[in-house]
Amino acid sequence: MQNNLNALPRIELERPSRRGLVGLRLVGLVVALSAVGGAAWAWEQGYRPTWLDRRQEVSFHLAEVDRGDIVQYVVEFGTIESAADGVVRCQVEALVGMVGGTNSSGSGGSGGRGGSTSGSQSRAAQVSTPAPAVKKSTGSASAKSATGSASKSGSGSASASTPVVSTSGKPTIRSFSYVVTPYSPLKRTASASSATTSSSSGSRGGGGGGGMGDEKPGSTRIISILPEGTAVKKGDVVCELDSAAFRDELKAQQIRWLQAKSYVEQATSLLAVNQITLKEYREGILPQDIQLIRQYVQTCEIEQDRAMRNLEWSRGVTAKGLRTSSQLRADELSLQQSEFVLSEAKGMLERLEKYTGPKILKSLEAKLASILTDKLAQDASFALEAERLQRLEKNVAACTLRATRDGVVVYINQTNAWGRVESVIQEGTTVRQDQPIFQLPDPKRMRIKARINETKVAMLRNGQACSIRLDAFPDRLLSGRVTDVTAISSPVNGPFSDVRVYFALIAIEDAFDGIRPGLSAEVTFLYDRRSQVDRLPLAAVRDIGDDSFVAVLESQPAPDAKVPYRWQKVELGLSDSDFVEVLSGVREGEQVILDPFTLEAPQVEPTPSRIASTSP
Numbered sequence: 336m337q338n339n340l341n342a343l344p345r346i347e348l349e350r351p352s353r354r355g356l357v358g359l360r361l362v363g364l365v366v367a368l369s370a371v372g373g374a375a376w377a378w379e380q381g382y383r384p385t386w387l388d389r390r391q392e393v394s395f396h397l398a399e400v401d402r403g404d405i406v407q408y409v410v411e412f413g414t415i416e417s418a419a420d421g422v423v424r425c426q427v428e429a430l431v432g433m434v435g436g437t438n439s440s441g442s443g444g445s446g447g448r449g450g451s452t453s454g455s456q457s458r459a460a461q462v463s464t465p466a467p468a469v470k471k472s473t474g475s476a477s478a479k480s481a482t483g484s485a486s487k488s489g490s491g492s493a494s495a496s497t498p499v500v501s502t503s504g505k506p507t508i509r510s511f512s513y514v515v516t517p518y519s520p521l522k523r524t525a526s527a528s529s530a531t532t533s534s535s536s537g538s539r540g541g542g543g544g545g546g547m548g549d550e551k552p553g554s555t556r557i558i559s560i561l562p563e564g565t566a567v568k569k570g571d572v573v574c575e576l577d578s579a580a581f582r583d584e585l586k587a588q589q590i591r592w593l594q595a596k597s598y599v600e601q602a603t604s605l606l607a608v609n610q611i612t613l614k615e616y617r618e619g620i621l622p623q624d625i626q627l628i629r630q631y632v633q634t635c636e637i638e639q640d641r642a643m644r645n646l647e648w649s650r651g652v653t654a655k656g657l658r659t660s661s662q663l664r665a666d667e668l669s670l671q672q673s674e675f676v677l678s679e680a681k682g683m684l685e686r687l688e689k690y691t692g693p694k695i696l697k698s699l700e701a702k703l704a705s706i707l708t709d710k711l712a713q714d715a716s717f718a719l720e721a722e723r724l725q726r727l728e729k730n731v732a733a734c735t736l737r738a739t740r741d742g743v744v745v746y747i748n749q750t751n752a753w754g755r756v757e758s759v760i761q762e763g764t765t766v767r768q769d770q771p772i773f774q775l776p777d778p779k780r781m782r783i784k785a786r787i788n789e790t791k792v793a794m795l796r797n798g799q800a801c802s803i804r805l806d807a808f809p810d811r812l813l814s815g816r817v818t819d820v821t822a823i824s825s826p827v828n829g830p831f832s833d834v835r836v837y838f839a840l841i842a843i844e845d846a847f848d849g850i851r852p853g854l855s856a857e858v859t860f861l862y863d864r865r866s867q868v869d870r871l872p873l874a875a876v877r878d879i880g881d882d883s884f885v886a887v888l889e890s891q892p893a894p895d896a897k898v899p900y901r902w903q904k905v906e907l908g909l910s911d912s913d914f915v916e917v918l919s920g921v922r923e924g925e926q927v928i929l930d931p932f933t934l935e936a937p938q939v940e941p942t943p944s945r946i947a948s949t950s951p
Contacts, residue, residue: 401924406864413855416852417852421742423573555734560575564744575735745851783803785840801814803858870916872927876915879937
């Protein structure tokens, strides 16, 4: 039977056509597009279904215009510090090298090394006085006597003490044997800047003076300091700095000071002696020598006149045969000798008045000027040595730091611009000149140093009241007042930062004993205040250009109104973090929408430009 069924022929039927279904789909698409277009046109025409209007009414967040206070303030943070100047700094100065110094060898012959007193005494002996027992022939070249004739020749022994007359009648002129010794400075050259402190003493710690080893100039180490928080009285020793190198340098400087003082005393004595010597020669020796030579010239003229008359008499007697020719020749020689002596006497007078006297005066004056110059140099050197001695004594005293008043010791650690501690005050720390080490804060005179952003610095002024809350005492509200605002800004994160801050100093008016430097504080500055004014929330204001608008809810909207609110232009005043003062536009009791940015923007009439308004 099954085989018979398989043998029957298969009948194939045609599929139905899908043309009718495509037409239906096209008709449905046209209807849908027409419905959407109609709905869009109705929406543009302002048509809103009733159910949608009710939904919008209940979705608005409203706020009421009320009356109240508006307080504008600035909140910043700062750190407490002492308002009184109780900071104690390192006053150890930087002393590099030596001022002046001693000579390595003395200038005196017997002074030896160091320019000792004996050498100075030998130098002091070189005063400008006439050299005693100096032999200097002032007579004629011939000193031997002939037959029994009177010889005018002879050697005059030059005595430097008193004027004498030789046996031949020729005076001894002290000016011709006067010797002006050149002046040698007490200290020829100042030694190079050197330090007497050994390297071993310099490496013990102190810095600043010579021989300080590897220490930096003007630096020293803390060898002892009281623990932080210790209560001290005025005058108590708080910190000790290493003064070993300064004490060694002070001993060497005292020696140099004494040497410089002795040089000044010697120069003063030499100056006085040579002033007397110059006056003695100008007013005593030189006039006396001139007078002696003039008297000698007169004597020579008398001798010449006598020899001339004697020769005339001898010639007359010889002509009569009463005298021999040899006697006449002797008288002629005597006249020639007298003429020669007279000429020599006149030459001595001219030499003394024109040459020797002025030369000796100039030499004495030049020597006196050299001594005066040397004295001025010694005075300046002594002043430098004295100044350095005072500085060293001051540095030794500055190594002991005492409390300037009663208080509690608080260390001043060094921080960088990022607030990171770079130098911690403790024993063994190296401190530099003018570095603050500790302070003694007065609990009754504390202040806050607050950082003010550059956008808020214009809102601060001196005398402005503020409230203070300390992180350590959050339940205690303090009052303060601004005392100063810096005029120059500082970068926040280093010199290349774009953010700038200013610093304000706030005096705490009701400080108490629990306040300590370094505590963090929150400062609220009162900038302005309005009492009982119309105000509305800041969230209800929408700014468009230079104008401000609020969406005022209509209590009874018109039947043809598209929305149940109206945009109202308002004039605003002072604002704080929540509210803004309303000067005009809305009244107390009106309700405004808090989310105006979700609404359609108000239509603002464009303001005519100045050019358009002035055109014809």
